[in-house]
Amino acid sequence: MGPYGEGVADLITVEDITAAADAIAGHVLRTPSVASPGLAAHLGVPVSLKLEMLQRTGSFKPRGAFRKLLGLSAAERSAGVVAVSGGNHGLAVADAAGELGIAATIVMPESVPARAVEQCRASGATVRLTPEMAGAFALLDELVAAGATLVHPFDDRTVLTAQGTVGAEFAADAPGLTDVLVSIGGGALISGVATALGGRDSRVRVWGVETEGADSMSRAIAAGAPVRFEPTSVVTTLSAPYVTDLTLAHVRALVEDVLVVSDADAVRGALTLAEQSKVWAEPAAGCLVAAAYRVLDRVGPDAHLGLVLCGGNSTVADLASWTDRFAATPLPPREPSHTR
Numbered sequence: 001m002g003p004y005g006e007g008v009a010d011l012i013t014v015e016d017i018t019a020a021a022d023a024i025a026g027h028v029l030r031t032p033s034v035a036s037p038g039l040a041a042h043l044g045v046p047v048s049l050k051l052e053m054l055q056r057t058g059s060f061k062p063r064g065a066f067r068k069l070l071g072l073s074a075a076e077r078s079a080g081v082v083a084v085s086g087g088n089h090g091l092a093v094a095d096a097a098g099e100l101g102i103a104a105t106i107v108m109p110e111s112v113p114a115r116a117v118e119q120c121r122a123s124g125a126t127v128r129l130t131p132e133m134a135g136a137f138a139l140l141d142e143l144v145a146a147g148a149t150l151v152h153p154f155d156d157r158t159v160l161t162a163q164g165t166v167g168a169e170f171a172a173d174a175p176g177l178t179d180v181l182v183s184i185g186g187g188a189l190i191s192g193v194a195t196a197l198g199g200r201d202s203r204v205r206v207w208g209v210e211t212e213g214a215d216s217m218s219r220a221i222a223a224g225a226p227v228r229f230e231p232t233s234v235v236t237t238l239s240a241p242y243v244t245d246l247t248l249a250h251v252r253a254l255v256e257d258v259l260v261v262s263d264a265d266a267v268r269g270a271l272t273l274a275e276q277s278k279v280w281a282e283p284a285a286g287c288l289v290a291a292a293y294r295v296l297d298r299v300g301p302d303a304h305l306g307l308v309l310c311g312g313n314s315t316v317a318d319l320a321s322w323t324d325r326f327a328a329t330p331l332p333p334r335e336p337s338h339t340r
Contacts (some may be wrong), residue, residue: 017164033173038276053312061092067162077272082148086236094125154186164192180306186240187247194254208258265290282314339340
């Protein structure tokens with residue numbers, strides 16, 4: 001039980017996650033969980049990685065998208081689906097809808113990478129762009145009011161259960177984990193992963209990680225309720241303008257703490273993953289590496305870290321631009337004195 005408060009009765013369960021795994025089998029990949037000798041040497045403790053950037057569309061998001069779309073009624077399918085996204089959720093919904101023959105509209109802020117827009121359109125979806133993320137959510141509400149079927153990225157129990165399959169796989173494939181770090185946008189992934197890990201082994205601590213300016217969960221925890229704000233982080237795939245009562249409840253009940261790192265450190269973490277683990281990941285995953293130093297300072301040298309690398313949908317040009325903007329270099333090795 002994390003320090004934020006008591007759980008609530010409507011949390012998803014391990015049984016829900018198992019049912020979701022059965023439902024999406026054959027539509028998504030069981031991505032690898034691998035040890036990272038390079039990152040282990042860099043941090044001074046064993047490190048395992050869950051490679052969700054190898055999932056179809058390059059992130060974990062198809063799990064929730066397929067679970068939701070496969071469960072729609074005929075009327076909901078015929079109405080077409082609509083989703084709002086900073087990139088990865090839109091890619092997943094467009095891909096799943098294209099495979100299942102469902103019309104899809106994806107609403108995105110103009111700040112998303114051009115490649116994400118192109119890929120959504122290539123899957124057959126209509127893309128609507130807005131100046132900022134808050135406007136994207138407002139347009140989403142309009143389209144739903146007009147009759148489209150909503151596929152929400154995080155305010156949906158069905159989606160949470162499917163994202164939890166990431167945690168169930170990680171627990172099965174990387175035994176011995178003590179501390180698992182998960183990125184937070186709207187909170188569906190960490191809600192599902194924390195449920196899966198808590199159900200299997202309550203000794204595993206789960207830590208959330210956000211970037212400055214995409215810290216909707218931290219703001220909600222501080223306020224005691226979801227807070228709307230305008231994200232400013234360059235990490236658009238984490239830039240939800242709010243979390244919901246559903247995801248906040250899961251984090252309060254199941255997550256040890258939520259850490260916030262800078263955009264620069266998220267980029268540095270992505271560079272570190274490339275150098276030390278030979279993995280191409282977006283800053284939404286790179287932020288976990290930066291946070292890992294702080295987690296280890298708190299839990300000590302006997303940890304076995306697990307990093308859920310949520311996606312890899314940054315282009316070479318994206319990462320080069322961010323590296324130049326922040327004058328970013330890989331994170332240094334963790335000082336040996338901290339691991340004694």
